[in-house]
Amino acid sequence: MKKFKRYTITSALPYANGPLHIGHIAGAYLPADTYVRFLRLRGEDVVFVCGSDEHGVAITIGAKKEGMTPRQFVDKYHAVMKKAFEDFGISFDIYSRTSNEVHYKTAQDFFTKIDQQKLFIEETSDQYFDEQEGIFLADRYIVGTCPNCGNPNAYGDQCEKCGTSLSPKQLIKPRSTVSGKEPVLRPTKHWYFPLDKFEGWLKEWLIEGHKDDWKTNVYGQCKSWIDQGLQPRSITRDLDWGIPVPLPDAKGKVLYVWFDAPIGYISATKELRPNDWEKYWKDPETRLIHFIGKDNIVFHCIIFPSMLKAAGDFILPDNVPANEFLNLEGEKLSTSRNHAVWLHEYLQDLPGRRDELRYVLNSISPETKDADFTWKDYQQKVNSELVAILGNFINRVMVLTWKYFDGKVPSEKELPGTTEKRKRILDLYNKAHEEMNRSVKSMVNALDNFRFREAQFEMMNLARTGNKFLADTEPWKLAKEDMEAVGSILNYVLTIVGNIGVACAPFLPDASASIIKQLNGLSLVDGWKLFWKKEELVPTVPENHQLNQPELLFRNVEDAELEKQLERLKKDKPKAVNPETTSTVKPLKPEIVYDDFGKLDIRVGTVLAAEKMEKSNKLLKLTVDTGLDKRTILSGIAQHFSPEEITGKQVTLIANLAPRKMMGIESQGMILMAEDADGKLKLLQPSDVVSPGSTVS
Template sequence: MKDPKRYLVTAALPYANGLKHIGHLAGAYLPADIYVRYLKAAKKDVVFVCGSDEHGTAIPIQATKEGTTAKAIIDKYHPIIEQNFKDLGIAFDIYHRTSAPIHHETAQEFFTMLNSNGDLEIKESEQYYDEEAATFLADRYIKGTCPNCGYESAYGDQCEKCGKSLSPDELINPVSTLSGKVPVKKSTKHWYLPLDRHEAFLREWILKENGDNWRANVVGQCKSWIDGGLQPRAVTRDLDWGVKVPLPDAEGKVLYVWFDAPIGYISATKQWALDNDKDWKPYWQEKDTKLVHFIGKDNIVFHCIIFPVMLKLHGDILPDNVPANEFMNLEGDKMSTSRNWKLEMQDYIDDFINKENGGSQMADVLRYYLTQIAPETKDSEFMWKGFQDANNSELVSIFGNFVNRTFVLMHKLCGGKVPPLHAGSMDELDTAVIDAVAQSKQKITVLLEEYKFRDALFEVINLARTGNQYMQKKEPWIVAKQTGEDGKPVAEAQQLIDNCLHICLQLTANLAILIHPFLPFTAKKLCHMMKVVDKMLEWENAGSMQLLKTGYSLRAPELLFRKIEDAEITYQVEKLKNAAISRETVTMDTNAATTEETAIKPVKQEIVFDDFAKIDLRVGTIVSAEKVEKADKLLKLQVDLGFETRTIVSGIAMHFSPEEITGKQVTVVVNLAPRKMRGIESNGMILMAEDANGKLHFINPETAINAGSGVS
């Protein structure tokens, strides 16, 4: 589409059933944010929508695991995920919820229109039914052996081991996860979207109109689906959680989550329009709007085949592009929540984004590394060592080093002000750098428009590299030694110094603009150092060598990035491995969700009595508890140990509220070396046990005893 009048950018709605990991961040949200920040800097009319997907079986399944309700689950995780995105610089125009009334109304209206127009069909079918639980089983409530790879715990919709999409009928030896019993087939009525009616449209639209513009992985997966033969797809389910089907003969049925969730983009746009006194309709119904969906590859079929058919039938615009990313692995293995092999956004925030460890600069470090290794064309790998190298060797040694040297020399050799540019003293090196700035803007603009964010980021860093090389060749610190009798550089030398630092400062201003879509916190810090307003970050300013006025005083240099030490990386790798090992020690019987079975822990390396005797275990009483600011997993406890009251920071906030544990007696390791967590010194550790569902339990005496009593 040429010169769209407006943009509507969406990022896949994350399930509000738990914390999200950096694979999710890299797959859909970070690339979408980079693109939107570029569009807004270019003064485009753009709305960036996202929100929690709060329906589907994933929610009640998690509620069962945590022993609570589906409503409690979404109310718990929605604000945490929203805050995680904010902490990492993801700037949605609205982060909505599919539990909102406006979404239910929008989804029901959508269904009603398609049904009234004859675009849906009703079918009676035999579906799995759990007689003991007296309910039809959604795909995720059925487990069995995968027919593709033989994995014995595949779900009815997908095998998590080989990734193959499945239907419950394909499973070998299916069982209900509710009762552990073998389900029976029972007749039920549902509404279907007949995709087979739209095969000709999809072939024309995807393979011919967009085949050369979309990513090869997206087109390839769509072609495979179409060539395999499109079938009617159910749009309703027998569930009690979700958007109710708005028909009198559909009691006990809800809209299937894959049908209702993408409509969440529309309802979110409606809510944004209400909040900002705007009209939502042009963003979904006018042809001069460019709609772009950012997703992971597991959502390609929904956003490129199913949702476009829905939009076409509803009279809405179709997506201009769907730049789906592949998967991101972690330290040599696929990320997996069930196996605890993951790096959650919350964990990264807790460990790195605080005053002690670097604050928002560390959000930008993660953004940088995830963009550098973005799985745009194939699966990629997050390695903690690679993360460290990207920071130390590029952000610190190239980008940060250039900016710091420029500011230090400007203060030392030019009185802290932007020096003039002496045209008569310019040489080929000077003009080459000026040309490089203009060329970089052109390259980066094209790459961003083509959704090649990894390559675009490389060009920004390469421009900083060019600045370092230029300064090294000019050596203004050496030129400054050409002094007169007054000890100051002679006029000719000062002109060379002025030219070098003037160009370096203008280049720095350009770097702030060009890096802003990728590293927004860094760009704003550069604006602070240059004493300019954020308006300078507008894209039209990039390429100019007149962004900073001659004679303008600039602030003292501040380090943009800190070096990441080896010990920090070792800690993260060990933390990952230990978490995975800990998860393996407790398992749930996959054939009967009601039967909990705790795996036997491998016996650790043998110790002697003297080793154990070094550990001092005491009974303590929690006298007060409070949440640690900006750390959703941490509680700050005051624990009475009889001989003193200590502060202990414990990662139990996701399992207990401060109110319910105040007064509890606990077992404490009292001679553990103090450790700072979120700037708070923790003096001890609470011992906990974890059940098969991942819930923590206190290890405490059966009856109350004196605080400080020994445990042996």
């Protein structure tokens, strides 16, 4: 891996129209914070920037609903989000906002720099206008009947029922979501960024340059977009809230929120480091990494890099480790139904449990596929892992040291193997040391490669191994006959405790601080860089060092606490549907024998690319890596999945189905799906990511 002088780390700018929930945290903010804490402990030069995204039609509409001005509206939610991030301990170097003066100037200068190169396209076209509200409508604020499936509430850019990409003019009986009235078409001039002109460069930089180091889901979605052909994108809007377009003939025009928002990373860095911000954005020896959710992949991997390239002297993102989505209790998070765990409510209801939420979200991080948060799983992970493994180990070691050595670190002498018990202790020590050094190396490697679930597991393995060593050596029994051996055992497990204090800092910063406090070890800070550099256990507590009194790191989550959270979710849940009145389960097909089933070669593959078939509303053309080859499969799922949604996903397929020609293309297999009661298709996927070609039996 290339060595960099410094790092610029960004998290997606959250939209300032509501509070934060755990889906936001798991997607873009906790992974970034974990990685940044790791970099800082390693001694890297890093800036971690974020801020509120405060422009766009959604802001003006939200403000109107709450009886506020747009400025009052964004002030309210900026304060709510900023406080929630601070209370949760997300360690931004700066949390800025796109309504700041420095951002206005930076975004306008960025626009001007590209405009001076004559890259923008000016075009007048008819767009929908809400006469009652006096505003042009963005695609998402126009709904109507889908021409493909008849859904009466399809959006102007996509029908969420069948997945078809749309334009507002394709909708039947369009209406404004703002007033409910039918909009009219009016001519308006806008400026377009010529994304199509960057297609060749993107193929070289992204498709060829990052096919081996970017996540499959990220790479696959980008490749699908580029393979379908890029088009110019409007970067201006008709609004009175936003950054004015800095041109004399652009009165009443503002920069489109998705043009100005990513520039917020640059303006926030300027605000933080006004004298040397350029080295974090223009020096090739700086590594730029964006942490985002999967819905922002195209903007951060295709559009913003093209903007940076057009501006001429900016570095490009070296990686964009986007996460999939987090579900809640088996359902999609829904802000409209209040089906969410709001961060500020969590911190109020469960004070002192920041680390517990960090741990659980890291353990289920949706790194390669959607994940599900449940309160029962939260309770189980806290009680049986944080309390019973990590907390128990630290507490046992501290209590034993106070019991036998008055809280002073005993001698670290090597024990000569003069007795069978001592020989066994030495053998156990060697095995434990080897296992823990392996865990440290694996943890660092996983952190370097944005695999935070794996990294946290390896960190916890230090406590698992330490617990086992303590249980196997039983110093409480040895105390009756060999205190020298007891001293050596406790010296070693105290070293493990110190190393855990260092290792858990990216994942459990509060626990790390408590461990260092108990060890009375401010000097441990000096050992952090050594630990991450050597990638193995390092000395942390000198002989005769006086420890502080033990304190519990974690406490069990009680059933009553769990019930309170589950009751909160039930308040706004829709009424359950009676399955007896809605069931459309199909009857069984005729019986087969095992030999019939055995003829099927069912395997897991990864979708590398997807595109819609021309002249077909049902078919998607998929390129699937089967582990044996890369083949084309036509699948009738276009009304259920968009190409972007399925690209990067693992699928189950029948690999030995005879090829079949459809619409002039040979399909070499069949994707297996499950159809629920309302006719919605669901992917059949392994519970964990497996290698393409893995067989199903």
